[in-house]
Amino acid sequence: MFFSKKNKKGFTLIELMIVVAIIGILAAIAVPNFLKFQSRAKQSEAKNNLSAIFTAEISYFGEYNSFGTKFSDIRWVYEGSTRYEYFLSDSETTGSVSGLSVPNGVAVTSYAFTAGATGNIDNDTSYFDMWTINDKKILTNLTNDVNLD
Template identity: 60%
Template sequence: MMNRLFRKKGGFTLIELMIVVAIIGILAAIAIPNFIRFQAKSKQSEAKTNLKAIFTAQKAYFGEKDKYQVNFTVIGFDPEAGNRYSYGLAPGCAAAVNATPATRRAGAIAGCIGQDALKFPAPPDAADAVSAVGVNPTLEDCPNCYFNASAIGNVDNDPEGDTWGITSGTVAGQATVQNACGIDEDTPNGLNLVAGEPTNAFNDVSCGG
């Protein structure tokens, strides 16, 4: 009986606890940034999905009319409200807008569906936007024309915008985007868009920090 009362009780020493805390801190330092990066990448799926929808809508319209459109309402493209990205068939489409039906329709007619200002009030820096957005060379040149569309948004908390583009063009040099993460000596004039494939002009996940 006395042996049970005076038996030494086990426990953790301060050094052992400090080692455990240090290990947890190291694991958190590795896991949290990776989780944030993965989360940001998942947000990019909106841009890729909607750009492919624009491409499909434009191609269907071209099949009937032998021309492309800058007016989103004509081709029937209208993403759900709450969009993180601004979608443009006109230059300079990056600003957030109030997602009222009248505002969205007016912007869509002009070739610009802005990001939802209620959820994403700060427009991103769109310095690395797609070149020559719209119908090129001009709508009057169709059916010998092509189109470029852009998607510009923000997937993290820095000022840089995550920018994407898609094109119907197939000739090298027709449709280009700025080089991701700066100038590449192999493509000094920009990256050629591949017809029908969303292409990253500036990756806000890997380039924006």
């Protein structure tokens, strides 16, 4: 019996290996970019919550002519799980993340405030993501955990 090449259907082993190699190269390029994009999306939690703290502090100031020193004063409560720990001072914190330090400059006085957030969004131990917002609504990224890996 003789088989002709015209009747054979399918792919050769070489063709399949080339396709697998191309998929591997594309994955090697795409995965790090995806992880960086995912980490930047996680930073939106800090930005949104610090903006909410700013709004709560401004509302409190409008009513009492001074800024609140506690989250209970300004009636800001974070609900759900969190990647960040939020600070109004060294002693006033909220969140479930442990072992994080207070960002520099976090303080509340009767005429100004700076609230902060610290988180470890990429689960490394070398750097933490630190954000602050002040009474002028200046949002600052003190340490960018995404770019410092």
